[in-house]
Amino acid sequence: MxxxxxxxxxxxxxxxxxxxxxxxxxxxxxxxxxxxxxxxxxxxxxxxxxxxxxxxxxxxxxxxxxxxxxxxxxxxxxxxxxxxxxxxxxxxxxxxxxxxxxxxxxxxxxxxxxxxxxxxxxxxxxxxxxxxxxxxxxxxxxxxxxxxxxxxxxxxxxxxxxxxxxxxxxxxxxxxxxxxxxxKWSDERYREVMEYSGRTSRAWLAATACARYEPSPFNGFDLLNHMAVMVTARGKKEAAEAMETLLKEYEDNHEKGVSTFRAEEKYRIMFEGIACWPWLRVTSTGLKSRGINMVTTIYADAFGFIYKDFDDMCRAYCRVPNAINLELSRDKRIKLCRDNHVEGLLVHTNRSCKLWSGFMAEMSRQIGQACDIPVVSFDGDQADPRNFSEAQYDTRVQGLMEIMEARKEAM
Amino acid sequence: MTVQEHLSRFEAVAKDPAGQLKGHLAQGRKVVLTAPVYTPEEIIYAMGLVPMGAWGGDMELRRSKEYFPAFLCSIVQSIVELGMAGAYEGASAIVIPSLCDSLKVLGQNWKYAVPSIPFIPMTWPQNRTPDYARDFILAGYERLIRDLEAATGAVFEEERLEEAIRVYNDHDRAMRELAKVLAAHPEVSAAQRSAVFKSAWFMDKAEHTAWVTELLAALREAVVGPKKLPVVTTGVLADAPGITALLDEYGFTVAADDVAAESRQYRTDTPEGGAPLERLARKFQAMDCCSVLYDPQKRQVEHIVRLAKDSGAKAVVMLLTKFCDPEEFDAPLIKKACDAAGLPMVQIEVDRQMVNYGQARTMLETLRDTLTA
The missing domain is CATH 3.40.50.11890 (Rossmann fold)
Structure with a gap:
């Protein structure tokens, strides 16, 4: 944090x-x-x-x-x-x-x-x-x-x-x-967990979908923190209630015209990859100081675990990010970019994650083309602070901003 | 033919996969590339196609960087580099299994980097021993066959798989025998040994078995050379000329190997009994002791120590492919087990882009000095 x-x-x-x-x-x-x-x-x-x-x-x-x-x-x-x-x-x-x-x-x-x-x-x-x-x-x-x-x-x-x-x-x-x-496994208890998981997931999907509003009622960095609950606790009653509260807050923010993004939202981007946890402040400030709100990430889609029975649950676990091919990964992201009026894609080439970063170059090219948005990447790491350069990040984000700015001016 | 003449034949093949590809195509045969680490070559072979190993090459990477970040291993990167450069043109398809994260990525990038050669996935189960895993393997084979038929026009008939399994089991046995016999022939250099194993990837297996059988016969008649320092090699690859030259220069001989591109391929035969496809599935279920196969007991660690002891090796030379997660996770445990067994081990980082072997030289020189002190 x-x-x-x-x-x-x-x-x-x-x-x-x-x-x-x-x-x-x-x-x-x-x-x-x-x-x-x-x-x-x-x-x-x-x-x-x-x-x-x-x-x-x-x-x-x-x-x-x-x-x-x-x-x-x-x-x-x-x-x-x-x-x-x-x-x-x-x-x-x-x-x-x-x-x-x-x-x-x-x-x-x-x-x-x-x-x-x-x-x-x-x-x-x-x-x-x-x-x-x-x-x-x-x-x-x-x-x-x-x-x-x-x-x-x-x-x-x-x-x-x-x-x-x-x-x-x-x-x-x-x-x-x-x-x-x-x-002992209990079918009854499982149905209860499934019910809470569905409630939590529906609220999460609806909350993250509030990014469709312009300006977005939230700072996308919030999602990086909240997703921990989606991953680990979505089958709990408290998680369902908390996510429903989050949804209500985001809707209220929209009604009131306020946001957890504490700056004027000039540009809206999608952030790709795991957060650089050791450099969270730097990566967040680098965006906020330029009026760039990271309105969505694949996490918005990834943790919508809505299923109707045990088989369906198994199928949902086969469709998480990193277990799916380039085309499905791409299409999920294109949908997020379009639904949330994204103007640029910032890609974290994460030294720790060969799978996530391994076909990102081709996939982000295809996303950029399909959505007609600029794509910029930076090198970093989810947890090893030695694999990140603040100067490179700053330069790349500045570059992304300048392209988005030029495009706005040309409109 | 003398032993050296036999070995020269293998070396010529190992050095010229492009020539081999051309040769197969000139004979009117269709070629299917097989990426690391395990693919069911028997199925490809049974369809009358020639499986040819695609493990990349020692080269400078340029265009593959359009697809891969720098921290993916040079094996997958050089496979794409070669593909983009047209080195595999004429091949009908490439089969890529998803046994590690970099191989998963390879398949996805291949589709766009080398669209002229269709990508065929082979998805193996990692929880491979239960019966339900066999059903999943069989489903994977069905999909592979369907894709191969579409890409090549060849037709799969299960009866012909029986014969292909026999050819591959014969080859496995020949290669195991060869590894054992070569351990007693230190006059065969590490580079030559590597060439025999490498050539297997580019030849029809029946022909390779015949060549190996002839080599074995010649070795039985040959005068055994002076003793060298026996070591076990372990890693994904051991074919870099710079490395084999150093092993030879410092007087090492490979007593046995645990190399993915070499003996790991030949440890497990297809068992007898049952329908051919099911037998082939049981082969994969029986495979073990490899960094890309789920190994909750970490049997791979003990396997290397046992291999060294059984082969009389004095040390273990780990050739650790840079950015290979599966091997990098095993390395500290192997080191610990070797230390506990009083077995010296050197860990040399290798890369398909390697031009400077200074560090490898120092490590092998030091190992030689330690073992001969």
Whole structure:
């Protein structure tokens, strides 16, 4: 979270969405610690592992990716990365993984502590790097690894074969967890979780769609913070309520003509990629100071997990970003750009993420062409502060702004 | 033919994949490229097509940068570079599996970078041992066959797969035997050994088996050369001339390898029993000990230590492909296991754009000095 933004704002209203969402994210950690203290098994869980499974089983889990982002945002990224590097991990490896593997070793980081796990839950629909990271966690900590493989889908639609394979693994994972923890799956509880997940997702989609208003009633950087709840807690009642509050606030903002973007909105862009957590203030200020509002990101679409039954849920997990081909990835983004009147695309070429950045050049060319908008990229990293240049970022954003400005003048 | 004459034949093929491609096409055969790390070549072969490995080349990257950021491995980048330069023209399709993130990306970029050669995906399951994984593999094969038929006009008949499996199992056995025999022949250089393995990617497997069988016969008659320092090589590739030259210069011999482009290909035969496609699916299910295959027990780590011990190697030379996530995650664990087993290990970062081998030289020189002290 940006210190600058904090400094200039009053303490959040406890009835506000921001406060509620922050509480949910913080409570996930404290609940897991409380479960650990009670002697219950606690898991470390990949961000796109089906959260419905631990939620229905009543298992406490924490998310190493969120933890790594938190550590990086609070300035601990380089310190932990260097610990892993000293153990022989290449600095080319994902910085979240390096931070997490370092934490597994030292078991303490004041920026964001988590209880140590009794099992790990992995899902590779975000990347195969996740498999290697969790294999190593499992081996180093000598704890069971439960893995759901959701293959990268080269096709536009999810095939019956993929669905059957993924569904069988969901049940396999459930049965393994039942055996491991003694908890029991309940269809009734699952229906409840599914209901909350649907409510949360519908509110999220509607809230993020408020970016269609000009000016947008929110600063897109808000989404980077709120998405943590969408990833980890969308099956909870409190998450549904908080997201509905967020939607109401955004609609109210629009009615009142105000926004959480605290500047005049001169330009509207889509931001592509994971946030540069160690440089959040710099990346945010670089935009805001020029009147550029990042009105949308793929996260707006990605976490709309609306499904009608178990099969449909499996299919939804096969369609998350990074598990889908270039054409579907592109079309989702084109829709976001068009729906939200985007005037430029700013791409974070994220050193930590080979999959996300790997076909971004071609995809962003196609998006730029289809939407007739300029595309500019910058080099950065989601958690290793050493892989970002403030000067390069500034120059690139300035360039993007100048193109958008020239286009406005020519209209 | 002498052993050296046999080896020269392999070297000529290994150095000239373009010539091989031309040769296959001139014979009226259609060629299908196969990208790393595992593709079901048997299916391609059974359709009367020639599978040819496409693992990139040692070269400067230029146009591939239009598609890839700098931090993707030079294997996938050089495959696209070669494709864009027209090196694969004449091939009917390329099969790219999605066993690592960079390979997933390769497939997506290929469609736009090299539109003249159709991309055919091969999606393997990572949770590969349960029965339901076999169904998924079979669905992947069906899709592969459909795409191959569309791209080449060839027709798949399952009965012919039986014969292709036999050809590939024979080749696997020949290559395993070769690796074992070469360990006892230090006069065969690391560069020559590499050429035998590399040539397999460019030849009809039945023909390659015949050549290897002849080489084995010649080796049985040959005088064994003076002893060298036996090592195990591990990594994705070990074919960089700069590296094999250094292994030879410092007196190493490859006692066994755990290289993805070499022996990892030949460890697992297609089992007997059942319909051919199902047998082939069971082959993939039985594969193990490779950085791109899900390995919750990290058996790959113990495999390398065991391989070194069983082959009498004195050290492990890890040729770590720069930006290869799967290998980079395994490297610290392998190092730790080698240390625990009292086995010296050097980790040399390699790259298909490598021009300066100074660091590799220093490391191998130091290893030689350590082992001979």
């Amino acid at each position: 940006s210190e600058e933004i904090k400094k200039h704002r009053p303490p959040p209203d406890p009835n506000s969405a921001k406060y509620k969402l922050g509480q949910i994210a913080a409570k996930a950690y404290s609940d897991a610690q409380a479960a650990k203290d009670r002697g219950e098994p606690v898991g470390w869980c990949a961000s796109n592992f089906p959260v419905e499974i631990p939620e229905t089983l009543g298992l406490a889990v924490v998310y190493p990716e969120n933890q790594a982002a938190g550590i990086a945002a609070r300035g601990g990224g380089a310190r932990l990365c260097e610990i892993s590097e000293a153990d022989g991990y290449s600095n080319d490896i994902c910085a979240y993984a390096r931070i997490s593997l370092a934490y597994a070793k030292i078991k303490d980081a004041p920026e964001q502590n988590v209880p140590m796990p009794d099992f790990v839950l992995c899902c590779n629909n975000i990347c195969n790097c996740m498999i290697k990271w969790y294999e190593n966690l499992s081996r180093e900590l000598n704890i069971p690894l439960i893995m759901i493989d959701i293959p990268f889908n080269p096709d536009y639609e999810v095939s019956d074969g993929e669905l059957a394979y993924v569904k069988a693994q969901f049940w396999d994972a459930i049965h393994q967890l039942e055996a491991l923890t003694g908890k």
